[in-house]
Amino acid sequence: MSSLAEGIGDPQVRNRGTIGGSIANNDPSADYPSACIALNATIHTNERKIEAAKFFKGMFETALKKGELIEAIEFQIPEKSSYQKHPNPASRYAIVGVYVAKHKGDVNVAVTGAKSCVYNDKEMSKALSGNFSSSSIDGMDLDSSEMNSDMHASADFRASLVVTQAKKAVDAC
Amino acid sequence: MIKSLRVKILINGEIMSKISLEVNGRKVEKEAPDNTLLSTFLREHLQLTGTHIGCDTSQCGACVVHVDGNSLKSCTALAADVNGSKVTTIEGLETNGKMHPMQEAFKKLHGLQCGFCTPGMVMSAIDLLQKNKKPSDTEIRDWLEGNICRCTGYQNIVAAVKEAATKM
Ligand SMILES: Cc1cc2nc3c(=O)[nH]c(=O)nc-3n(C[C@H](O)[C@H](O)[C@H](O)COP(=O)(O)OP(=O)(O)OC[C@H]3O[C@@H](n4cnc5c(N)ncnc54)[C@H](O)[C@@H]3O)c2cc1C
Ligand code: FES
Ligand code: FES
Numbered sequence: 001m002s003s004l005a006e007g008i009g010d011p012q013v014r015n016r017g018t019i020g021g022s023i024a025n026n027d028p029s030a031d032y033p034s035a036c037i038a039l040n041a042t043i044h045t046n047e048r049k050i051e052a053a054k055f056f057k058g059m060f061e062t063a064l065k066k067g068e069l070i071e072a073i074e075f076q077i078p079e080k081s082s083y084q085k086h087p088n089p090a091s092r093y094a095i096v097g098v099y100v101a102k103h104k105g106d107v108n109v110a111v112t113g114a115k116s117c118v119y120n121d122k123e124m125s126k127a128l129s130g131n132f133s134s135s136s137i138d139g140m141d142l143d144s145s146e147m148n149s150d151m152h153a154s155a156d157f158r159a160s161l162v163v164t165q166a167k168k169a170v171d172a173c
Numbered sequence: 174m175i176k177s178l179r180v181k182i183l184i185n186g187e188i189m190s191k192i193s194l195e196v197n198g199r200k201v202e203k204e205a206p207d208n209t210l211l212s213t214f215l216r217e218h219l220q221l222t223g224t225h226i227g228c229d230t231s232q233c234g235a236c237v238v239h240v241d242g243n244s245l246k247s248c249t250a251l252a253a254d255v256n257g258s259k260v261t262t263i264e265g266l267e268t269n270g271k272m273h274p275m276q277e278a279f280k281k282l283h284g285l286q287c288g289f290c291t292p293g294m295v296m297s298a299i300d301l302l303q304k305n306k307k308p309s310d311t312e313i314r315d316w317l318e319g320n321i322c323r324c325t326g327y328q329n330i331v332a333a334v335k336e337a338a339t340k341m
Contacts, residue, residue: 010319012237012246012297091232092318 001039001075004031004083004099009092020070023055026062026117028148029093033118034083037110038099039075046071059116078103082172084165085113088152095153096161100169102132109166114147114158124166134167190253196221197265207253212236214252215262223263223292227321234320237293238262244300246293246319263292266299274340275299275333284333286324294320298334302341308334 008014008022008031022032023043036043036052043050046069055063064070078101085097094113101108107128109121127136144159153161182189188207193200196219203218212229215221215238227233229248236247239261266273275295278284285291294317301308301316308316313334314327322330 009231010234011300011316012234012244012319013231013249015243015245016249 001035001083004035007031007083007085007087007092019073023073024062024064024070026056026060027093028059028116028118029088029095029097029113030118031083031085031094031097031112034094034097034099034110034112035075036073037118037120038081038083038101038108039078040103040108041076042074043070044072044074045069053120056118061117076103080173082169084168084172086161086165096158096165098162098165098169100128100166100173102128102173105129107132111162111166114162116146116148121162121166124163128170132170132173134170137163137166137170139163190256192252192256194252194255194257195259197261205252207251209252210248211238211240211250211252211255211260212247215247215260218252221262221264225289225292227289227293232319232321233290234293234297234317235290237296237320239296239300242300242303244297261296263295266295273299275302275337278333278337278340279330282329282333282336284325284330290320290322290324294322294330298330298337299341301334302338306341307338310335 019032022030023036026033033056041052043055050063057063081101083097083099085094088095096113099110107125109124110118111121112118124137140163142159142162144155147155147158149155182204189204190207191202191204193202201219205214205218212224212226215224224238224247225235227235231246231249234246237244238247240255240258266276275298279291279295297317297320305312310331313331
């Protein structure tokens with residue numbers, strides 16, 4: 001988590017930005033949403049508790065209601081975890097970022113930057129839950145039809161980056 | 174960051190705040206619309222135009238100032254949000270007409286060409302040395318990641334920061 005935080009923007013951006021603001025904004029390439037998904041976070045607001053899996057609704061959209069404020073975020077401590085991102089060289093936003101977390105029962109592979117909203121990649125989670133080794137996802141051919149395509153990276157390049165970053169994350173665990 | 178309660182004033186339907194800051198050691202109090210950025214407040218309300226605006230989207234770093242001792246991009250902060258703080262801008266660095274060691278080093282080692290990025294570079298670099306007295310080249314480059322220079326190619330900026338580290 002701390003190395004994820006250190007990779008956000010630059011020191012002056014980090015001196016101002018908060019984790020609450022980042023997840024409330026739910027930018028498709030923001031880093032913190034992936035930590036929330038990977039570490040089964042619970043978002044505490046002034047009204048209720050929301051599971052991360054139900055919090056991130058879509059592009060720049062969350063489960064927050066008008067006037068609802070995030071007061072705390074609770075993370076589940078995993079057995080092992082690592083976040084790896086391929087940053088945009090100018091803004092440091094994730095072109096693709098993957099947060100792999102190995103919990104007791106299963107593995108979460110939270111992907112940011114690749115689609116319109118952060119998501120848990122079920123295919124890689126399944127493979128890694130069976131065998132927690134980067135070889136079990138090596139060469140995986142992910143469906144790129146819903147992936148972002150822009151001047152920074154094509155959808156196919158993003159699909160390939162997701163696997164590369166996930167492998168790096170598993171190896172770093 | 175919010176240090177004191179804001180006084181709200183409604184003028185011509187616009188919500189104004191009374192903003193009290195200590196800027197370069199001088200107390201200032203002015204009314205400004207709620208949505209006034211700190212960068213705009215410094216440049217247009219206080220005429221401190223040494224703080225430059227390159228992008229207005231917190232990318233380039235030309236507008237870096239210190240707020241309560243930490244560097245921040247003044248285009249990321251609302252003036253009302255830093256109410257009650259101590260702000261230092263590039264104009265506040267000299268003492269009795271003598272340049273700050275960081276400014277001296279930039280001058281001596283040609284850490285600038287057009288000078289547009291320089292106020293932000295200098296303010297960021299001073300904050301780095303406040304936090305890390307002897308930074309390595311990598312640490313300097315890493316810290317200045319949010320300060321973009323289109324002229325120098327950065328080599329002399331890094332050299333200037335290293336030089337200043339021996340003087341500060
Ligand atoms: C140059 C630059 C580079 C950046 N690089 C990265 C990067 O590499 N990775 C990355 O992830 N992000 C990056 N960011 C984004 C940055 O992390 C966010 O802008 C920051 O975290 C937002 O936090 P804030 O507190 O400033 O929120 P604000 O900008 O103040 O608020 C954002 C939104 O969230 C709402 N909000 C804020 N706090 C709460 C709360 N507690 N409860 C409910 N709603 C709330 C606000 O109303 C607003 O709608 C970058 C930004 C810049 C300018
Ligand atoms: S003007 Fe503030 S960072 Fe560019
Ligand atoms: S000196 Fe011209 S932008 Fe840096």
